[in-house]
Amino acid sequence: MQILLDAQHIQQTIRQLAQRVHADASLHNGHALALVGIRSRGEILAQRLADEIARLDGHSKLEVGALDITMYRDDLSTRAAITIPQGTEMNFRLDDRPVILVDDVLDTGRSVRAALDALVDFGRPRFIRLLVLVDRERREYPIAADYVGIKVDAPDPEQKVLVRLRPTDDEDVVYLQT
Amino acid sequence: MTAERTWTRSHLLGLEELSADEILSILDTAQSLKEVSTRSIKKVPALRGKVMVNLFFEDSTRTKTSFSLAAQRLSADVIDFSVSTSSVSKGETLRDTARNIEAMGVDVIVVRHRSSGAPLLLSQCVECSVINAGDGSHEHPTQGLLDLFTIRETFEARGKKISDLHVAIVGDIANSRVARSNIHALTKLGARVTLVGPSTLVPGDMKKIHPNIAIAHDLDAVLPQVDVINMLRIQFERLTSAAFPSVREYSRFFGLTHERLKLCRPDVLVLHPGPMNRGLEINTNVADGDHSAILRQVSNGLAVRMAVLYLCVGANSVARNLA
Numbered sequence: 001m002q003i004l005l006d007a008q009h010i011q012q013t014i015r016q017l018a019q020r021v022h023a024d025a026s027l028h029n030g031h032a033l034a035l036v037g038i039r040s041r042g043e044i045l046a047q048r049l050a051d052e053i054a055r056l057d058g059h060s061k062l063e064v065g066a067l068d069i070t071m072y073r074d075d076l077s078t079r080a081a082i083t084i085p086q087g088t089e090m091n092f093r094l095d096d097r098p099v100i101l102v103d104d105v106l107d108t109g110r111s112v113r114a115a116l117d118a119l120v121d122f123g124r125p126r127f128i129r130l131l132v133l134v135d136r137e138r139r140e141y142p143i144a145a146d147y148v149g150i151k152v153d154a155p156d157p158e159q160k161v162l163v164r165l166r167p168t169d170d171e172d173v174v175y176l177q178t
Numbered sequence: 179m180t181a182e183r184t185w186t187r188s189h190l191l192g193l194e195e196l197s198a199d200e201i202l203s204i205l206d207t208a209q210s211l212k213e214v215s216t217r218s219i220k221k222v223p224a225l226r227g228k229v230m231v232n233l234f235f236e237d238s239t240r241t242k243t244s245f246s247l248a249a250q251r252l253s254a255d256v257i258d259f260s261v262s263t264s265s266v267s268k269g270e271t272l273r274d275t276a277r278n279i280e281a282m283g284v285d286v287i288v289v290r291h292r293s294s295g296a297p298l299l300l301s302q303c304v305e306c307s308v309i310n311a312g313d314g315s316h317e318h319p320t321q322g323l324l325d326l327f328t329i330r331e332t333f334e335a336r337g338k339k340i341s342d343l344h345v346a347i348v349g350d351i352a353n354s355r356v357a358r359s360n361i362h363a364l365t366k367l368g369a370r371v372t373l374v375g376p377s378t379l380v381p382g383d384m385k386k387i388h389p390n391i392a393i394a395h396d397l398d399a400v401l402p403q404v405d406v407i408n409m410l411r412i413q414f415e416r417l418t419s420a421a422f423p424s425v426r427e428y429s430r431f432f433g434l435t436h437e438r439l440k441l442c443r444p445d446v447l448v449l450h451p452g453p454m455n456r457g458l459e460i461n462t463n464v465a466d467g468d469h470s471a472i473l474r475q476v477s478n479g480l481a482v483r484m485a486v487l488y489l490c491v492g493a494n495s496v497a498r499n500l501a
Contacts, residue, residue, distance in 0.1 A: 068210060071222035071252075071488070078499060081184040082492035084203045087210025121219045 004134070004152060004161070007172035013149040014045065017131060018052035020147055021100065031097040031126065036065040038115050039086050042103040043067075044165045045133055049102065065090035067101075072114035094123035100147075104163040106132040109143035134161055134174060152176065188494035189301045189308045190486050192317035193362040201363055205327050207485035208478070214251055215480060224488055225254035228285040232258045233276070234311065235291045240452060240476070241311050241320075245288045248483035254491075257284070272296060273303050280304045286491050289313075294355075307494040309486060315353045320486055321451055322359025324479040326367070328471050329406055331478070332447050338405075341368030346400050348374045348432055349410030349459060352381050356451045357410060365390050374400050375432060376422055397432050401441040408449040409434050412459045425458065435461045439469065447471055 005013060027033050037046030043066040054061040070085035101115055112130060119128065131147040138155065152161055160177040164170070183203055193201065214222055230249040232242050246256045259279060270278075276287060286307040289297050294314030301308040312318040330340060345364055351357045351373045364371050365388035372392045373380050385391050394400045401407070412428060422428050434448065439461075448460075448469045456462045465472060 071211075071214075071224040076224065076492055076495055079492075079496060081182075081186070082489055082496060084183040084185065084207050084489075085210040088213060117223070121217060121221070 002176040002178060003173060004176050005150065005174040010133070010165075010172050010174065013133065014048050015052055017133075017147055017149055018049050018056060021049070021131070022053050022056045027098050027100070027129075029098075032062065033098050033100065034063045034065065034092065034094065034125075035100050035102055036067050036090065036094075036115075036119065037102040038111060039066050039068045039088075040168045041163055041165050042101075044168060045104060045131075046100075046102040049131070063092050065092065067115055067118055069111060069114040069118055072118045074110065074114065088118070088122075090122055094119065094125045096124070096126050099125040099128045100131050101128055102131045104132065104165070105134045105136060105161050106130070106143070106145050106148075107136040107138055107161070109139050109141035112143045113141050133163065136161055150174075185489040186493050186497075188306075188490055188497055189297070189310075190319050190490055191297045191301060191308065191310045193319045193322050193359050193366070194317065196362075196366070198366045198368075201323070201326070201366060204323055204482065204485050204489065205330060207489060208323075208327055208481040211251075211484045211488070212478075212481045214484070215477065221251055221253055223253045225249065225252035225285075225491055228252075228254040228491055229283065230254050230256050230286045230288060230487065231279055231284045232256065232311075233261075233279070233287050233289045234259070235261050235289075235296075236312065238290055238311070241290065242288075244476070244479050245309075245311065245320075245483050245487075248480055248487055251480070251484055252487055254285075254487070272299065276300050276304050280306055285494065286487060305498065307490040309490060312355055315355050315358070317359045317362075318355040318451075319359050320479065320483055321356045322363040323486070324475055324482040325356075325360055325408060325449055325451070326363045327478045327482055328449060328475050329447065331474075332471065333405070336445070339368075340364070343405045344370040344372065344403055345406040345408065346372045346374050346397075346404040347408045347410065348397060348434070350379045350413055351375050351384065351410070352379050353413065354410050360408060361387060361391065372400050372404065376428070378422060398438065398441055401438060401446075402443065404446065405443065406447045406449065407434065407442070408451075409460050411451065411453065412455055429458050433459050433461065434464050436463050439464050439467070442469075445469075449475060452476070 035046040035050055037043030046064045050062045050064050066089045068085050068088045129146040132145045133149040135145055135148045135151045162175040162177055164173050234242055249256045284306055288309045288311050290311040291313050294316035296313050297308050297310035310319055347357050370390050372394055374394050374397050377395050380393055446469055450472050454460055454465055
C-alpha cells in the first residue's frame with residue numbers, strides 16, 4: 001500500500017481546491033452556489049470545502065447537500081451485494097443555481113453519471129461542475145472534472161485508489177493499493 | 179471503518195425468520211426512500227426493466243395498490259394477475275400458475291393467499307423473488323414492518339428506542355396475520371407486547387412465542403400501561419360464530435372509544451391496519467384524532483414496500499448473476 005496523500009496533504013489539497021472555487025468568478029454570479037456531495041465521502045469533502053470557503057470568504061457557509069446514488073446505479077445485477085442506502089438529503093432547491101458536484105475519486109465516470117441523473121430529478125441547476133479529490137483517468141464514460149485535487153496515473157485495474165475520511169473511516173488518508 | 183450493511187434474501191415470506199439487524203436494515207432502507215415520494219419526480223430508476231406481478235387470491239385494494247405504487251416509484255413494470263378470471267378458476271394449481279407467470283419473465287411475485295404457507299411453496303418452485311402480502315393467519319410481513327416503522331419514527335423523535343416501549347395489540351389475535359407479524363417484529367427489537375382480546379380470540383399459548391409477551395382480557399386495565407395501541411379490524415365473519423356472542427358486545431369490551439382514550443397515556447400512539455370499522459373497534463374521533471397515526475401508516479407502507487422490493491429483487495439479481 002502506497003500513501004498518495006496523508007492527512008496533512010489532504011487538508012492542503014482541500015484548501016487549494018477551496019481557493020480555486022472561491023476565486024472563480026463564474027460561480028458567484030446571481031444565485032448562491034450549492035455544493036452537493038456524493039455519499040458518503042463526497043459529502044464529507046463537500047462539507048470540508050464549504051467550511052474552507054466560508055473561512056476565505058468571511059460569509060456564511062454555502063449550502064451542502066448529500067446525494068445517495070444507490071438507486072441510480074446501472075449495475076444492480078452485476079454488483080457483489082445489495083447495500084442499505086443512506087438516503088439523499090437536499091433541503092434546498094437546485095433550480096437555476098450553480099452546483100458543484102463533489103466526489104472523492106473520479107474513475108470510470110459511472111458514479112458521476114448516476115449522480116447527474118439523480119441531481120436532475122431534484123431540479124434544474126443553472127450548471128453543474130465536477131470537483132474531485134483524485135482523478136484516476138480510466139474513463140468509460142465521457143465525463144471530465146472541472147476541479148481536481150491530484151491526478152493518479154495507474155492504469156492497472158488491479159490497483160485500487162482507496163480514500164479514507166473521518167468520520168466514515170478512522171483516519172484521513174488516500175492509498176494506492178498495489 | 180464502518181462496514182457496509184448488505185441484504186442477501188431474495189424473498190420476504192415472514193418476519194419470524196429475520197434477525198433484528200435485518201429488520202432494521204429494511205426500516206433504514208425505507209427511511210432513505212421516504213424522500214422520493216416528496217419530490218416532484220417521484221421516481222428512482224433502481225428497478226427499471228424489472229417486472230412485478232400482483233398475484234392476489236384474496237381481495238385487497240390497499241395492499242395491492244400500495245405494492246403497485248411502490249414498484250412504479252422504483253420504475254418497475256406492474257402486472258395484475260386477476261385470479262377470478264384466470265386459469266385458477268379452471269383448476270390450475272398454485273405451483274403451475276406461478277411457474278407459467280415466471281416463464282413470461284417476471285422478477286418478483288407479490289402473493290396474497292388464504293392458505294398459510296402458500297408464499298413459501300411458491301418460493302420453492304420459482305427462481306424469481308417472492309414477497310408475502312398476507313398468507314392465511316400466518317404473517318403479513320410488510321404490515322408488521324410498516325407498523326414498526328411508524329412506531330420507531332414517532333418514538334425516536336421523543337428519544338425512545340423500541341426496546342423502551344410497551345405495545346398493546348387488541349382484537350382477534352388468533353386469526354390475525356397482522357398480529358403475528360407485529361409480534362415477531364416488536365419482540366425481536368425488545369419491546370414488551372400485551373395481547374388483548376376475548377379469551378376465545380387470544381389463545382394462551384401465544385405467550386410461548388417470546389418471554390416479552392403477556393396476555394390480558396381487560397382492555398381498560400392495560401391502557402394506562404402502554405405507549406402504543408394497535409387496534410386490529412373486527413373480522414365479522416369470525417365474530418358472529420362460537421367465538422363471541424355479538425359484535426355490539428365485542429365493541430363494548432374491546433372497542434377503542436373516546437372514553438377509553440382518556441385512560442391512556444397523554445402521548446399514546448394509536449395504530450390500525452385498516453380498513454376501519456368506525457364506531458366498532460375504533461371510535462371515529464379517535465381514528466381522526468391527534469393520537470392516531472393511521473394515515474402515516476399508509477404513507478410509511480409505501481416506503482417500506484419500496485424498500486422490500488428494492489432489497490429482495492436486488493439480492494435475487496445478484497444471486498442469479500452469480501449462479
